[in-house]
Amino acid sequence: MRYPAILTAAILALLFCTSGAQAVRGELPPELSSELSAHAAAVIDVNSNRILFEKEAQKRMRIASLTKIMTAIVAIENADVDKKVTVGPGAVGVEGSSIYLKQGDQVPLRTLLYGLLLRSGNDAAVAIAQHVGGSLEGFAYMMNEKAAYLGLKGTHFENPHGLDSDEHYSTAEDMARLTAYALKNPIFKKVVSTQVKKVPWPGEDWQRRWKNKNKMLRLYPGADGVKTGYTKLSKRTLVSSATREGRQIVTVTLDASDDWNDSMNLLDYGFNQYHAAELISKGQKIAPLSKWRRSGLAMIAEKPFTYPLTEEEKGTAEVKPMLTYPVSKIKKEGMRIGIGRIYLKGKLIGSVPLISGVPKEETSLSDWIQVIAEVLGRSGG
The missing domain is CATH 3.40.710.10 (DD-peptidase/beta-lactamase superfamily)
Known part of the structure; x- marks a missing residue:
């Protein structure tokens, strides 16, 4: 039965902003263009x-x-x-x-x-x-x-x-x-x-x-x-x-x-x-897998993602995880289970594969909210 997977994906989608897949361009500085x-x-x-x-x-x-x-x-x-x-x-x-x-x-x-x-x-x-x-x-x-x-x-x-x-x-x-x-x-x-x-x-x-x-x-x-x-x-x-x-x-x-x-x-x-910014690091927790909360399994980035940003753009990137594997069959670490789509200014700029993994430390519900905020670039600082 695939309903748990569909439900989980839907819940995760609500946690993150959604958007269309389009190229993101730099702002045009009028003074440079005229020169x-x-x-x-x-x-x-x-x-x-x-x-x-x-x-x-x-x-x-x-x-x-x-x-x-x-x-x-x-x-x-x-x-x-x-x-x-x-x-x-x-x-x-x-x-x-x-x-x-x-x-x-x-x-x-x-x-x-x-x-x-x-x-x-x-x-x-x-x-x-x-x-x-x-x-x-x-x-x-x-x-x-x-x-x-x-x-x-x-x-x-x-x-x-x-x-x-x-x-x-x-x-x-x-x-x-x-x-x-x-x-x-x-x-x-x-x-x-x-x-x-x-x-x-x-x-x-x-x-x-x-x-x-x-x-x-x-x-x-x-x-x-x-x-x-x-x-x-x-x-x-x-x-x-x-x-x-x-x-x-x-x-x-x-x-x-x-x-x-x-x-x-x-x-x-x-x-x-523009400066290279690591928006996602390898092994970073993207979202929990609620059904497997007791085992501590989470959606983890399989590889890093770096993208050039201006100072004004830093902290504005968003990640939308998509679960592509039946949650009921996720029983161990290292399984390819989804895709993390990265957005800037509401436009898709790239993606990283997501695997199942056990976080290094257990995290409380309040900590999960902070994790999500950090992934979205909305944490303070």
Whole structure:
């Protein structure tokens, strides 16, 4: 009989605030928005995917070589980076930035990725696309499939390099989300953080030396990526990233005449205005299991949950536990029995699995009220 489980879940739900599941965005500071040269911008916390700042962030715009972020991650995920790529005629003499490929060159895909992301080689982009996708059209299809998978609704790709095309566009927010995803890949992360790369080259007795075009790696303490871009129509575009005290932030600026300073100001804003807050700790009691009160079993967080908050937001997060396992069958510790959904400003920001566990100390009814208050962020102090 499942009624006890349903009843328990209902009672627990009443103890905590309920809300719809929506993304939480940072407040837009008007003074920072007006100071930016960028026509569109976004800032994202990489670990949580929280958008910390936005300016015209959903506007579809030309992105130039920021395209190569998608080119790189699609290639890394769909091919062996140590396999050699044979350069075809279509990759020779491509307009714009180049690493000067020659037809018949056999170059490891990993090396081409450095040429793509450090030197922004359009010829490298074409060689990669033809190797991974079979053709430029085939690879563009893969890029758009990945964009759809990531929920990038304001993005469409027609080529792997970002040269101007009317149906080739993205948004500041989409590029921020794409980059946050890509930076979780260790190969991508290593390449974009590299300032100088020396690579052996077929038919040459010396190594080629590629210096990263991204000046942010030298201008901003802790900078570790990502990509520059420019065409006559897109103007200057830039995706930057930096890590401080284990926390990584990404900024995107589109059509920005002063992109280096824009990016540094946005990174400062992200680090200074938002701080990682542990809303739930591993092993924390979320709610009691009333039927098993004598045995002391409770709903306990299986893992911690951390989220970037402003000073004003601290103490406002709420947790809603959901019991997903029949309470009558919960007879021991360590059983996965539910989900703790975390809300901020009434919007869902994440969840943690809940397991059965015995609290370290017995707690009276008044203490349970205090526990619930602490979980909700409503305790004094």
